[in-house]
Amino acid sequence: MAMFVVTASAVTACQSSGTAPEPTRTTTPLSPTPTATTSEDAVLAVYRDLYPAGQRAERAYPAERKAILEQVAAQPLLSRMLRxxxxxxxxxxxxxxxxxxxxxxxxxxxDHATLHDCQDARKGGQADDRTGKRLTHGTSRIHLVATITKGADDTWRVSKVEQVKEPCSPTA
Structure with missing residues (x-):
């Protein structure tokens, strides 16, 4: 699993005994990202927005998830995240x-961009949605490669995130 829920940064690793905040349902749409000054700023902003949007979609009703995610994700990633x-x-x-x-x-x-991310996901993982108990913790040095595309509406969206087998160094 490599995309937030599934990318959530490879959070299917170790066990933990902590607790997570109680999940809640939301109908609040994603707030628009401030206008970026350059294409690189916009690409980085949408990539960073992908993860919080994934969590909002997790806590939303199934019928609302696509609308939340399609603000930051394009196909094929959008379908992958929904699944x-x-x-x-x-x-x-x-x-x-x-x-x-x-x-x-x-x-x-x-209208195409790529970026590499040497992600540290140790402060995240999966939790039981009924009890809030933290079940897993992520790891560090996760090397991801994201593809970001600009749509007909002139908005950048992440279309693919793949994990590279070899770990990376945050100073890369």
């Missing part, structure tokens, strides 16, 4: 915490 959230929720789990991003090697060519 991942449904699978996560079917096992009475939600994600907790947020990964620490260390993006590098941002490349933009026209």
């Amino acid at each position: 991942g959230i449904a699978a996560l929720r079917a096992t009475h789990r939600v994600t907790w915490g947020q990964p620490e991003h260390h993006p590098f090697d941002v490349r933009i060519k026209g």
